[in-house]
Each structure stands twice: as C-alpha cells, then as structure tokens.
Amino acid sequence: TNLFTVKGAIFPNETNVRFFGNIPYAEPPIGKLRFRPPVSVKPRNETVNGTWFGPSCIQYNSGAKTVYSEYLTGFLLSPGQETSEDCLTLNVWAPAGSKEGDKLPVMIWIHGGGFTSGGAASPYKYGDRIVRDQGFIVVALNYRLNIFGFPKAAALDGHDMNPGLLDQRKAIEWVYENIHAFGGDAAKMTLFGQSAGSMSVDAYTYAYPFDPLVRGFIAQSGTVGTSSYTFDPTGSNFTYIASQLGCNTTSTHDEVFSCMQSKPATDIISIYNTYNATLTGNPLSFGPTADGETIFSNYTARQQRGLFAQLPTIYSSNDAEGSSLLSFTPNGPPGGQPAIDAFTKGFGTCSTANGALARRKFNVPVWRVRYFGEWPNLNPFDWLGAYHSADIPMIFGTSDLRGADTEVERETRFQG
Template identity: 35%
Template structure:
C-alpha cells in the first residue's frame, strides 16, 4: 500500500496541538492523516517480496495514515556501533524497526490566499546505505514548511542486506533495491504532490552523506526529462566507481552463517526468505558481518559518473553541493597511526606540520567528501550547466562537540537546516545561523537559477576566481555575512593525489 501522511500546519499556526484530521485524495486512495504521522508508499517488502523491487499500490478506498511507520532494519557496523548508533539513532527514543518499512512523510504549509503550487524538497537520509530513516526527529520538516513555504517529503528506503544484498540469485538490475525504493517514492511524489499544495515541476532532490550519493545516482541515471528540477548534495557526491572483484562475498557468508547452506540459487533464496528479520539484524550487527554495497548495474549505478556528466549524459539541472570543514573527524575517532592510514606522498600535500590525528581526519575528509564534491561541481561547470553553487561549511558549536576534536563534523549542518537543534543548549549565534542557512538553502529550492544568498557567486573552478562559498566561518551567521567567497580551488590541493583514485 502507498499511504503518505500530512502534517497539519493550521493547528500549529493557531496555537493548538489538537489531533486535527485531514483527508487528501491520491492514487493510493483518500488518505486520512494527522499532525506528525505517516504511512506507506509501497507494498510491504516481506515474505516473497524480500529482495524484490518495490511494488506500488493503487486504490480508490480510504486509507488510515495516522500512525508513523517504523524504520527499516538497521545495520550499525560492530566495530563502530558504540559511537555511531548513539549519534544517529535518536538514543533517548530510538525508532522502532521493521522489515515492513517503506513509509513516506509529507509536511505541507497551510494553504493561503496565494493559490500557486509550492516548491518541493525530496529529502534522502544518509547512513552509509546501512542505516538511517526519514522519521528521525532531526529530519522533521515543520520548520522548513512553516517558515519557508516549501513542501517537505521524507521517506524510508531499504539499506544494508535488505536494500543492497549483492546476491548472485538476483538479476543484476534488481540488486540495488534501496535505489529502486527511492525511485518509486519520487514517482509517487510526482503523481500526488499537487494534492498537498506542491508543484511536481518544482521538485528539488536533496540528501546528505549516503543521501548525497543517492542524489548523485538520481542525477546520473536521469539524463532525459529528469523528475526533478534541481539537486542538493550535502557531503556526498559519487565519483567514478570501481567494480568489486568479489561482489557476492558478503551475501554468501551471510547465507551460510544464518543456516542457508545451499548453493546459490532459488533454493537458497527461498531458505533465506524464511529467516526472521530479527535474526538477520543480529547477524548484520554482529562481529562477523560484512558490508553490503551497491553493485554497478549500469541502470541505477554506473562506473563512469564523471564522464557521463561532462558529456551531458546526466540530468542538466542546477546543483548546490559542498562539504564540511571537518567531515573526516567522525570517521577517524581513535585513529593515530598515520603510516597505517595513508601513503606519505598524500600527507605532504595536506600539511607538513599538522599532527598525525588531524592529518588522518583531513585525509578521510578529502578522499571521501571534499574531492568528490570538487570533481562533481567541476564536471557540471565543464558540461556547460549554469547555476552551480559550491560551499564549505565551517560552523562549530559547543553543544555539537560529541567527541574529541569534532569541529564542524559530518552532519552537524542538518539540525541547522531543519531547525531541529536543541533550543535549550543553543547559543544565539546557533539560532541565527539556523534561520540563515535554512533560508539560503530554501532560496535555492524556490529558485535554483539565482544566487541563494548575498555574495554567493556561481561556482567557476580554478585559481583565478573566487567562487567557493565558505559558510559560517569566523562566527559569521547573518544572511548578509555568512558567505565568504574565496579562491575556487583553495581547498583542493590534496585532490591532486586523491583524484587519481576518484576520476578514471
């Protein structure tokens, strides 16, 4: 079943939190929703539909959309779970998990005398394609919808072994199920968002980390008539991909460990479909599990992303993309052995004087986030696309320092954008920056063909231009000063090394 939910803003604006109901007519039937609840966007991917492409549901009956759906089954890698799970799984009230998880959420601003349809942002969460959910409180769309007049959509997609199994039993084009979930959710939005006051011709896809990689995938696989008009990538751009030499190892090891010892084929798949989701989660979150990643299928995922963009074989839409000043600190907590981490030639390009811990963190940032973003924005400009905006985010707040030397670490821009920061611990600068950053990104969503903020120029690569927007450095948090345009390639010196691995 496809059942979205509606967030009622009129009760918020009138100062009451009563459970006001609304009914919206969609291709999935008449949907009755209430404030802060949600429903399905696809049939439950369980039983015979486990490891199957998502199936849409069409109906003309009334559907109950008054209960928030659970997250998909999560995988937190055993070695890092003690750090990562508390940071990204709402530790005081972690979401319920279930294999039946394909739910979609809509926050729509109150209808006004202005009858025009509103721009739409389609939010894709991160989590290394292993964990994450659109229902986290951090991703609540209330502030954006009510303050910016934008329809906000979030949803769940399958991750880890459920979403990217790498199973030899499946057709190659049916292995990247999480990406197929994303496509179906986007198609549902195109069909139904007018009923929520949104304009299907004004959809911006936006994601962070693995969500940013997902945005990259959508851009590359929709070169003709893309189902969106703009793209935003926070700390996530997919460079060229190297095919795995052992694409089925993790799935084969998983199969054997959970007791399905048949040779790869229909019998083994049938056995695996009888294993409970609870037992599968116990394996994937245990010490023996491998990682489950997308396969290059030349349908949802390609090896030559950058060349496709440069040659015009990708969605030709405005792009806003960037990374964090300290994107690497989270992923290198406890790493102190520089020799074991990277080759010495790269170190000298990063910093000859920095301590080993900071060099390790910076190197991870450069290889995984900064240099891919540099390559993507360059490729867009080289292909002749106008309205490309690149940023580097540098805001550091004391209540975000969740581990030593965290800095402006990976994902700390999100509470600022969504307006979901902790109001009891936030400084005045933090409150101001949230309004500023949200407004700038909303400006791009509303009109991606003009600068999102004062002094933010379109990106032009090179050392003779100043078009890289440093955001919120030096406590500059007002809309008039939070952008500092600096030399366009001033951050990219380490990419001389890393690009040999990223751009084939």
C-alpha cells in the same frame, strides 16, 4: 491522495505545521518481494493513520561506539522508534493552511546512514521548522538498507542490484503524482540528501538524466566519487548469511535466493550484526553496487559526456568530515588533525569538486559550499570542528535540541 485518504495531525510544538506520516508509496517488500524492486502501492479503500512516523527500515548495528551513538544521538533514529521490513513509507510536513492548488515548492529528503541504518524519524531531520520558516513542503522517505536494500545476490545476475535506490525513485514518483493533494507543486520539486543520502542524490542524476522528475539537486557530503561499487563480485556475503540460516548453498542461485526470501527478517539481520560485532577478519558488507541501471562503474566517462541530469545543483561538504567518521575516542581520532584532513580531502573536497567541474563544463548552474560552522550546542568536543552531519541541524532549524542556540547561530541560519 490519488490512492487513499491520509489522516494527519498538527506537528508537536508547531501549530502552523501539519504532518502526514506513515504514507505507503510501495507494497510491503516482504515474502517474494524481499530483495526485489519495489512494487507500486495499490489503491486502498481505507484511511491511513498518518499522525506519526511508521516503522523505519531494518537497521544494521555493529555495536561499535561512535560520537553519534555516545554524544550526538539526535542524528540517529528517535528513541524507541520501531523498525520493520514493512517500511516503504514517506512523511509530509506542510503548512497548516495549505490546500490543493497552492503549488508550493517541495523539498524531498533522502537520509544518510551509510546505506545500512537511518530513517526519516530522526530528530535533527524533522522537516517542521523548514515548513514553518520557509513555507515549503518537506517530504522525507524511508528506503531499504543493508542486505535488504543492497543484497548483492548471485541470483540477481547483475540486474536490479540496488532495490534501496529503486525505492527512492518509487517514492519520488509517488510524490510527483500525489503532492498536489497537500498543496505542493510537482513542477517545483528539489531532491536533497546528506551522506549516503547525498550519494543517492548524486547517483540519481546519472540514473535518470532525461527523466529526473525534480528540478534541482542538493548533495550534502557525498557524491558518486565517495565510494567504490565493485566489492564482493561473487555475492559471497549473501551466500554466507544464507548458509548460516540453513539454506543449501550448493543449490542453484535461484533456490538460495528463494530460501532467503522465506527466512525471518530478524534472523537475517541478527546474523549480519553478530558476525560483524565479533569478527576478526573482513566484515560482511552490503551497499550500492554497479549494475548499469542505478549505479555505474564509469562515472568519469559519464561526466565527460554530460550523461547526468543537467539541472541546478549544489554540492556541499564540511570542513572536518573525518573528525566524526574515523575511529572514535574522546580525544579525537588516532592520527589527529592530519588524519582528519586527509579523510576530508578524499571524502568531501575532491569528489565535490569533480562533480561541480563536470557540470560547469556543460554550463549547468552549479554551486559549491564548504561548511565551517562550530556551535556550542552541536559540538561536544572542540576537536570535532565542522564534522560530518554538523550542517543538518542548521538546515532543518533543529540545532537547539541539545541546548539553546546562540544569537549568532540563529542569525547564521537565515543567511544565504
């Protein structure tokens, strides 16, 4: 790359795919860089060991059982995957014979996880089979999560409120400047993501309407209309955790912020996890918030004015988004199918329609997809239907992790 050498490896079980992991795209966000926008990685006179994934970003875990934690663990981080505050890395899968000058298309993946958990090292989302079958280059990035990526601290005074989203932009800039070294073409980059990653993709189109760096977008199950961005206006969640760590919350906002930057990251996340696992009232919550830079409070007005990157866009949603996102029981969510349908309408159907209609108004090439796939090796319960995330294994070609694909399943993946 332009900054350092990366030592990769042939990806397991894919002799024609090279993997370059653990590539830093920003300086470690620790100490005085905690809760702050990412800083571009400096050149290093060293070789990065990129033979496997680096640590994922620190995870929030309330301990609540979900269909994913109990039956669909392939959507979560790989077993034993390390986590760390020093996590701003990305991973590249490329054809084994690719070289500078090949100018291959590039797919940049943003993972989901509710902006609180997740990472690139997730088995259903490994990019090797897309590379094997399509000849693209796939990039998957980590970004800061929960309080580390979305601190909502009063000291920030409404600016740079979403370091996790700024991480994503920094990673995309790194890919734009360096992907040529892997055989990729910076002029053929597509940004795609699912769930929180999909919301990130959609938000990115509004944050960088005139300088998107990429040439198209795919938003799978999530848009800017999926969530509210105005919670906790006083930053009380951040202040509460600071108080539990011994920071003097009667001090100035800047002093509280500086104190929190000095505390062990493991202590911060432990208080967050423990409080929400034992609460009887409102949970602590950290996620994207409107700052007028990366997230806005007036998306409807921006849609009406065409203030988004006017590039080819695919919006997709699944037929039963709510089945795996509502409260989990082996017999299905309380409220049954009506509850699933109501959630799906609000979460997926209407928000994707609004985004697509806004683009259609300005003659932007746009497509809507509704996924109905139900496969034996992906559905532990019949009532799940085409649940939230069910499309991921079909896109990444990883649907056989829990059992062999059916012939129809294999054929379906290559239709389009």
